[in-house]
Amino acid sequence: MDNQAETNVQDQVNETVNTNQERVTAEKVNKLRNNEIFVFGSNLQGMHGGGAARIAFQRYGAIMGQGVGLQGKCYAIPTMQGDASTIKPYVDEFIDFAKQHPEMTFLVTKIGCGIAGFTPQEIAPLFKRAVKVQNIHLPQEFWDELK
Numbered sequence: 001m002d003n004q005a006e007t008n009v010q011d012q013v014n015e016t017v018n019t020n021q022e023r024v025t026a027e028k029v030n031k032l033r034n035n036e037i038f039v040f041g042s043n044l045q046g047m048h049g050g051g052a053a054r055i056a057f058q059r060y061g062a063i064m065g066q067g068v069g070l071q072g073k074c075y076a077i078p079t080m081q082g083d084a085s086t087i088k089p090y091v092d093e094f095i096d097f098a099k100q101h102p103e104m105t106f107l108v109t110k111i112g113c114g115i116a117g118f119t120p121q122e123i124a125p126l127f128k129r130a131v132k133v134q135n136i137h138l139p140q141e142f143w144d145e146l147k
Contacts, residue, residue, distance in 0.1 A: 023137045025107045032060065032073050037104050039094065041111035042067045042076035051114040070097070079112035084122045087112060091126040098136050110139045120145050 029038055038060045040052035046067035048057035053076070056062035061072015068076055068090060075097070077090045098106050108127070112118040124145035130136040131146060138146075 023134070024143060025109060025137045025139050027139075029055075029107055029109070032107075033105070035103060035105050036073070037070070037106045038074040039106050039108040039111065040074060040076060041079035041109070041114070041116055043080035044068070044078045046076070052109045052111070068093075075106065077111050079116040079118070079123075084112070084118060084126065087118075087123070088126050092129065095127075095129050095133060095136070098130070098133055102135050104135060106136045108136060108138050108142070110141060113141075 032038060038052075038056055040056045040062070042048065042053050042056075042062075044067040046063065046065045048054055048062045048064060053062065056072075056074040056076070057064065060074040062074050062076065063071045066076065067078050075094060077087065077094055079087050081087075094106075098104070108130075110120065110123070112123045113120055120139070120141035124138075124142040127136075127138055127142055128146060130138065
C-alpha cells in the first residue's frame with residue numbers, strides 16, 4: 001500500500017472512531033443486558049482466577065478450563081501466552097465472531113492490560129478491524145489509541 005492509500009485508510013479509521021464514542025465499554029461492567037457479552041482477557045488453560053477473568057467466572061458464566069471463545073454471557077480472548085502478536089489471531093477470531101452475531105453487543109474490557117502486563121498502546125491496534133463493527137464496544141483508552 002502506498003503512503004496516500006495508508007493515509008486515506010487512517011483518515012477513515014479516525015472518522016469512524018470520532019463518530020462512535022457511544023461504543024465505549026464502561027470502566028467497570030457491573031451488569032449485563034440480555035444481548036450483552038462481557039469480553040475479557042484469559043489464559044489458554046482457562047484458569048479464570050484473577051482480574052476480569054475472575055469476574056467473568058463469578059458473574060457471567062465463564063467456564064473453568066475454557067480459555068477461548070463464547071461461554072455463558074462472556075467471550076474469552078487469550079492474552080497470557082506471549083507478546084502482543086500472539087494475541088492478534090484470537091482478536092481477529094473474536095471480530096469475525098462478532099460480525100456473525102449482530103444481535104449481540106460485545107463489551108470489550110482492557111484485555112491484556114492487567115495481569116498480562118500489556119499497555120493500551122500495545123493492545124488497541126489489534127482491534128483496528130473492530131472500529132467499523134457496530135456491535136463491538138471498546139474501552140476509551142483503546143479508542144484514544146486508534147485515533
